Amino acid sequence: MADSHGAAYGYTGSYLKTPSNGNLWSWLTTVDHKKIGLMYAAAMFTFFLVGMSLGFLIRLELMEPGTQFISAKVYNSVFTLHGVIMIFLFIVPGIPAILGNFILPLQLGADDVAMPKLNLLSWYIYMVGAIMALVSLFVGGGVPDGGWTFYAPYALKSDTNISLAVMAAFVLGFSSILTGMNFITTIHRLRAPGMGMFGMPLFCWGLYATSWIQVIATPVVGITLVLVTMERWLGIGFFDPALGGDPVLYQHLFWIYSHPVVYVMVLPAMGIISEILPAFSRRTIFGYKAIAMSSMAIAVVGYLVWGHHMFTAGMSDTARWVFSLLTFFVAVPTGVKIFNWLATLYRGSIEFRAPLAYALGWIFLFSIGGLTGLANGALSTDIHIHDTAYVVGHFHYTMFGGAAIGMFAGLHYWWPKIWGRMYNEKIAIGAFAVILVGFNMIYGTMLVLGMKGMPRRYQDYLPEYANLNFIATVGSWILVTGILVMLYNLVRAIKHGKKAPDNPWGSTTLEWKTTSPPPLFNFAEAPTVTTGPYDFTEILREAGVEEGR
Amino acid sequence: MNGASSYSGLVDNAFIFILGTSVLLLIGVTLAMIIMVVKYRRSKHPNPAQIEGSVTLETLWTVLPTILVLVMFYYGWAGFKVMRDIPDDAMPVTVTGQMWSWVFEYENGKQSTELIVPTGRNVKLNLESVDVIHSFFVPAFRLKEDCVPGRHNKAWFKSTRDGEYNIFCAEYCGERHSAMLSLVKSIPPREFDEWLGVDPGPPEGAQLLTIKGCTACHSLDGSKLIGPTFKGVFGITETVLTDGVAREIVVDEEYIRKSMLEPDADLVEGYPKGLMPPQGTLVKDEEMDAIIEVLKELK
Structure with missing residues (x-):
């Protein structure tokens, strides 16, 4: 139990400089939540770079009509691998596993998560799942091509190893379930004395909502696995019409899991934004409870909207309008968050620094993601844009713009805390400007292409779509350049950055009240909490500013 | 658009x-x-308001x-x-999606690989698939509905302007998904009635190969698509896999017929398994005979 670590309070050296730190074994056997977070980061960013290269290849092929570099067969496998890697290995577990692990105990004033050994086990399960996922792609007759959704009966017909792939998703999901349980327990049991549930920083609320979705939604993958296995091995027809099954049932099960998971990806990112805005505005967050509760509302309503992925699949017309109506209700708590964030800027004392640049850019991109989703939620418009490039553009605005850019914002915010070093802020902001340009050139263009009718997952297209596709491809070069510069700037800082002070941004939450980087057990002495999470009285007094009017 | x-x-x-x-x-x-x-x-604003x-x-x-x-x-x-809300008076057309082509069949049995419709009249679509899920998408009509095997989805439209409009497959269906294209040709009703009224008789020759979807995977000019080309195939000696064991056969009438009924039984070496649906329920006996005759002539 974490409390037994209490004896170690008083060790104030960096967690990165513990005596055994030099060797790999000490990392592979660590139960320190901070090191586990960094091990996740190492694995996930490796996968991210692979996924990005595949995405780059997709855009290269689509630069002009006809076949440029890769055949249709290879192209189909490339977009499948891109989706599987990005979704299951990077975005879904990403923010909770990397930043959640590192920051959550610090923000709560705890010395670790509630179950540190289980936390390490979760990392190993993740690695096993990731390896299974990659292996499943290459055994059994070659690389699969069904897209990351693996719809029946196409994916079931092909020789590729669908059972192993679903098994891998379940193993990965199991890692998420354990991490989620660990976080829920940590939040309920290990908050510093004086910190109520509504005294937690909002990043913790985002992780809390996400953890519940992980725990409740992931078992559906297990159910699907059982059904797929029974169909494959016992010949009982669930999904394959040749055996008397219904392919649409597979789509239901797939989206009952995969739609709530969309919110798994984005809720922690919203938490990050809720940390950054007050810190750089030097004022309390506007509407704390509304932001916290809207996370929970999104988590709950998010369970009930999966059918909007299937408006053309042949569900009954009643089911379609019910799902459409429910989908629109998810938009409301999302809007509430955006308005509260804007109100947090109002009459603040705003310092425009790198993390804020990322956070504001995030609000811009995610707003586009959310707003373009409205046309997917409305029935008649969705019929036209469903399965077109519009949907691809829309979900990249939400998943890449929402989840991944949110993670980048968080990395820039907490990097000085994690490594005790500052990165070059000018390069960080410059790289992000490049990212914004490239991003909108690709995905904004895809929105237009989809409106004009270009279907998704097309290796070749009619000449009328040529110009826009060319623009999107040029955008991909710009985007990748920006990302690489951004990552280089961060990695370079680990060794060569200037030493970071304990609280470089003037933030108020507990992680900034310990050293940068923190000691092994986080705090020299266990903190107690007497104010709300965003109380700037002390920061303002230190800065010599009078009490806010 | x-x-x-x-x-x-x-x-x-x-x-x-x-x-x-x-x-x-x-x-x-x-x-x-x-x-x-x-x-x-x-x-400019050092003193924030704590709201x-x-x-x-x-x-x-x-x-x-x-x-x-x-x-x-x-x-x-x-x-x-x-x-x-499909109007009662709509003319039914059965749309069949197959890897990787579209076939349209009218009430009188006439088949076409393009969807010819009368401008200004209601058309009802019965959407079927013989293999995997396809999605019938006509951007200009704002129309899309999936062809799901084992289900019988419906849709309808009324074209308001003469012209040609793209048909795409919008649900991923395999290697040549992006080549699964066709056209809606919206023509004046009088021309349409004429077109529909002309009984072309049962489709013949190369037309049969197109309508049955054969040419989506088997070329007529010797190029390699998903399956072996039909050009000059009759009478040659091929290496096939029977239950995984390689053996040599001569492509004759019997072999072609068996390949239509059980495509994977004697699979030509080097080509993928499991892609071609068994044709027993899709191609009539006399159509099979006609196809064999066509292949004999394709030198």
């Missing part, structure tokens, strides 16, 4: 309302951020967006309802 169906205007109105509102909101959010970041910059919240504002920006999205829902539903 201009709409060309009776309900495309309704869909476009919903688009204009939803996207228009969205653009306004996005501009508002973005301008608000920029203005506040400039106006309240620390050098914790406002019940009035929270209520306002919960209720107003709720009303707004309900209006959007209504717009979406209104257009959708028209799409789903």
Whole structure:
């Protein structure tokens, strides 16, 4: 139990400089939540770079009509691998596993998560799942091509190893379930004395909502696995019409899991934004409870909207309008968050620094993601844009713009805390400007292409779509350049950055009240909490500013 | 892109309302951020106001967006309802998706690989698939509905303008998904009646190969697609895999017939398994004979 670590309070050296730190074994056997977070980061960013290269290849092929570099067969496998890697290995577990692990105990004033050994086990399960996922792609007759959704009966017909792939998703999901349980327990049991549930920083609320979705939604993958296995091995027809099954049932099960998971990806990112805005505005967050509760509302309503992925699949017309109506209700708590964030800027004392640049850019991109989703939620418009490039553009605005850019914002915010070093802020902001340009050139263009009718997952297209596709491809070069510069700037800082002070941004939450980087057990002495999470009285007094009017 | 169906205007109105509102909101959010970041910059505004919240504002920006999205829902539903109410007098056409081509069959049994329709008349589509899920998509009509094997989905439209409109497959269906294209040809009703009335007799020769979807995978000019080319195939000696064991056979009538009924039984070496649906229920006996005759002639 974490409390037994209490004896170690008083060790104030960096967690990165513990005596055994030099060797790999000490990392592979660590139960320190901070090191586990960094091990996740190492694995996930490796996968991210692979996924990005595949995405780059997709855009290269689509630069002009006809076949440029890769055949249709290879192209189909490339977009499948891109989706599987990005979704299951990077975005879904990403923010909770990397930043959640590192920051959550610090923000709560705890010395670790509630179950540190289980936390390490979760990392190993993740690695096993990731390896299974990659292996499943290459055994059994070659690389699969069904897209990351693996719809029946196409994916079931092909020789590729669908059972192993679903098994891998379940193993990965199991890692998420354990991490989620660990976080829920940590939040309920290990908050510093004086910190109520509504005294937690909002990043913790985002992780809390996400953890519940992980725990409740992931078992559906297990159910699907059982059904797929029974169909494959016992010949009982669930999904394959040749055996008397219904392919649409597979789509239901797939989206009952995969739609709530969309919110798994984005809720922690919203938490990050809720940390950054007050810190750089030097004022309390506007509407704390509304932001916290809207996370929970999104988590709950998010369970009930999966059918909007299937408006053309042949569900009954009643089911379609019910799902459409429910989908629109998810938009409301999302809007509430955006308005509260804007109100947090109002009459603040705003310092425009790198993390804020990322956070504001995030609000811009995610707003586009959310707003373009409205046309997917409305029935008649969705019929036209469903399965077109519009949907691809829309979900990249939400998943890449929402989840991944949110993670980048968080990395820039907490990097000085994690490594005790500052990165070059000018390069960080410059790289992000490049990212914004490239991003909108690709995905904004895809929105237009989809409106004009270009279907998704097309290796070749009619000449009328040529110009826009060319623009999107040029955008991909710009985007990748920006990302690489951004990552280089961060990695370079680990060794060569200037030493970071304990609280470089003037933030108020507990992680900034310990050293940068923190000691092994986080705090020299266990903190107690007497104010709300965003109380700037002390920061303002230190800065010599009078009490806010 | 201009709409060309009776309900495309309704869909476009919903688009204009939803996207228009969205653009306004996005501009508002973005301008608000920029203005506040400039106006309240620390050098000019060192002393922040600690405002914790406002019940009035929270209520306002919960209720107003709720009303707004309900209006959007209504717009979406209104257009959708028209799409789903199939008029009783609509002319039925059976649309069959197969890897990787479309076949359209009219009430009188006439088959076509392009969807010829009379402008201004209601057309009802019975959507079928013989293998995997396809999705019948005509962007100009704002029409899309999946062809799901084992299900019998329906759709309808009324073309409002003469012209040619793209048909795409919108649900991923395999290697040549992006080549699964066709056209709607909307022509004046009188011409249509003439066209439909001409009984072409049972499809013959190369036309049969197209309608049955053979040519989506088997070329007639010697090029390699998904399956072996038909050019010069009759009479040659091929290496096939029977239960995984390689053996040599001569491509004769018996072999071709068996390959149609059990495509994977004697699979030509080097070609993928499991892609071709058994044709027993799809191709009639006399059509098989006709196909064999065509292959004999394809030198």
